Amino acid sequence: MSDFEHASIVLCPAGPMLLRGEHEIQDADGKTHRTVRPVSAVCMCGGSAIKPWCDGTHRLIAAKARGDDETDG
Incomplete structure (x- = not known):
């Protein structure tokens, strides 16, 4: 039996990809x-200002798609 610990990947609907454990990812520029971090969030919407990491922009994109007023709440 191996001591290798598998890292986990969770795809959040309309959100980021969560990586648990050690990973190396490659951005669009290679x-x-x-x-x-123990859990890292990778941008899946393409709108993050800190790519490849998620900055929560997917929430704004979803709100605009729903027609929500960004000044509310």
């Missing part, structure tokens, strides 16, 4: 980024 640059490799290593995860350094």
Whole structure:
């Protein structure tokens, strides 16, 4: 039996990809980024200002799609 621990990947509906454990991901420019947190959120909507990481922009995109007023709440 191996001591290798499998990292987990969770795809959040209309949200980021959550990576648990150690990963290396490659951004659109081919640059490799290593995860350094126990859980890292990777942008899946394409709108994040800190790609490849999620900054929560997917929430704004969903709100606009629903026609929500951004000044509410």
